[in-house]
Amino acid sequence: MEPNGILIYGELNDNCEIAPVVFQLVSKAAELKEKIWSQKVSVCIIGPRINYETIISELGTYGADEVIIVSDDRLKGYNKNYHGELFKQIAQKYPPRIILIGATLQGKEIAPYTAVNLNTGLTADCTDLDIGENYMLLSTRPTFGGKLTANILCKTFPQMATVQQNVFKAIKKENNNVTAVFDWIDIDKIEKKIEIVNLIKKNLSSKDINCARIIVSAGLGACKDNGITLVYELAQKLNAAVAGSRSAYEKGYITKSQQIGQTGKTVAPELYIAIGISGAAQHLAGIKNSGKIIAINQDETAPIFKNADVGIVGNLFEIIPELIKELDR
Numbered sequence: 086m087e088p089n090g091i092l093i094y095g096e097l098n099d100n101c102e103i104a105p106v107v108f109q110l111v112s113k114a115a116e117l118k119e120k121i122w123s124q125k126v127s128v129c130i131i132g133p134r135i136n137y138e139t140i141i142s143e144l145g146t147y148g149a150d151e152v153i154i155v156s157d158d159r160l161k162g163y164n165k166n167y168h169g170e171l172f173k174q175i176a177q178k179y180p181p182r183i184i185l186i187g188a189t190l191q192g193k194e195i196a197p198y199t200a201v202n203l204n205t206g207l208t209a210d211c212t213d214l215d216i217g218e219n220y221m222l223l224s225t226r227p228t229f230g231g232k233l234t235a236n237i238l239c240k241t242f243p244q245m246a247t248v249q250q251n252v253f254k255a256i257k258k259e260n261n262n263v264t265a266v267f268d269w270i271d272i273d274k275i276e277k278k279i280e281i282v283n284l285i286k287k288n289l290s291s292k293d294i295n296c297a298r299i300i301v302s303a304g305l306g307a308c309k310d311n312g313i314t315l316v317y318e319l320a321q322k323l324n325a326a327v328a329g330s331r332s333a334y335e336k337g338y339i340t341k342s343q344q345i346g347q348t349g350k351t352v353a354p355e356l357y358i359a360i361g362i363s364g365a366a367q368h369l370a371g372i373k374n375s376g377k378i379i380a381i382n383q384d385e386t387a388p389i390f391k392n393a394d395v396g397i398v399g400n401l402f403e404i405i406p407e408l409i410k411e412l413d414r
């Protein structure tokens with residue numbers, strides 16, 4: 086079979102919901118497909134036997150032309166052994182020109198496994214994608230610790246990339262027809278190298294910033310005199326996730342997984358509240374897809390204000406307690 090179109094890994098979470106990054110990738114792929122002779126956008130879902138009707142039509146509204154489903158009750162919950170092997174087999178059975186996978190924990194396992202087994206290259210953690218000369222995928226990603234941005238051309242097929250979450254917007258399309266393909270692969274034939282004996286959930290001190298509606302973010306200005314406690318308190322009142330700048334991470338006030346920016350995460354909350362953050366370009370790169378930005382900073386010339394919808398000039402140690410008091414009313 087001639088390689089055709091773009092295949093996306095349709096990551097499911099433990100509740101059998103599609104990961105938000107999948108919709109973002111489908112939207113981007115629908116745009117890219119126009120540049121490679123209108124080939125199709127396919128999503129491969131590997132999961133338990135459930136009704137996928139709503140998921141299929143939702144993927145269709147974002148631009149998927151085809152949803153390939155491999156289902157078996159042993160596929161409830163992610164297991165690299167099964168999911169990696171099945172995704173690879175689907176990519177062999179329906180060979181695409183391009184494979185896109187979200188740079189999530191699952192995606193970061195599935196992608197290298199697939200690339201090695203398909204004997205192709207992989208560009209990881211991309212922040213942008215385009216089609217270049219000869220209809221080849223051009224992947225963009227930060228390199229040398231974020232000091233440079235590299236455009237990478239993978240010369241082997243399928244061209245593969247993992248893409249950071251929230252760098253693309255999920256955009257609904259009008260009148261897109263989607264077809265469902267229910268495939269069957271004999272799972273018993275997959276060599277069982279890994280058995281999941283028990284899953285222990287990490288006790289997270291903060292909500293997940295990848296899919297948070299509201300993020301309260303701490304900069305270096307909030308990392309003194311116990312300002313970080315105020316940040317967490319405000320976040321709790323707003324039912325928000327806590328994040329921060331690289332400086333806040335380097336000082337040990339947040340974890341790496343909470344760092345926003347070019348060398349951290351890209352986020353797309355409805356509301357981003359930047360507290361004591363100056364607004365360096367590397368930080369702004371991670372918040373450009375936010376709905377509204379509120380900035381609190383005592384320096385009225387701080388660059389963050391140029392990017393904020395609402396700017397509050399003042400001392401965070403006076404402003405945040407007032408905000409908390411208002412929220413308590």
Ligand SMILES: Cc1cc2nc3c(=O)[nH]c(=O)nc-3n(C[C@H](O)[C@H](O)[C@H](O)COP(=O)(O)OP(=O)(O)OC[C@H]3O[C@@H](n4cnc5c(N)ncnc54)[C@H](O)[C@@H]3O)c2cc1C
Nearest residue numbers: 231304305306330331346347348349361362363368383401
């Ligand atoms: C290659 C490279 C990659 C990078 N990647 C990232 C990245 O991914 N993410 C990232 O964030 N940065 C990144 N950086 C660093 C970036 O350039 C900035 O140094 C960093 O974002 C600054 O963090 P900040 O705004 O918290 O601190 P500062 O720039 O020190 O700003 C602190 C702010 O707090 C304000 N402030 C202080 N006290 C108060 C108070 N009491 N009340 C109100 N306001 C107050 C100050 O006015 C100031 O504007 C990168 C840099 C390089 C070179």
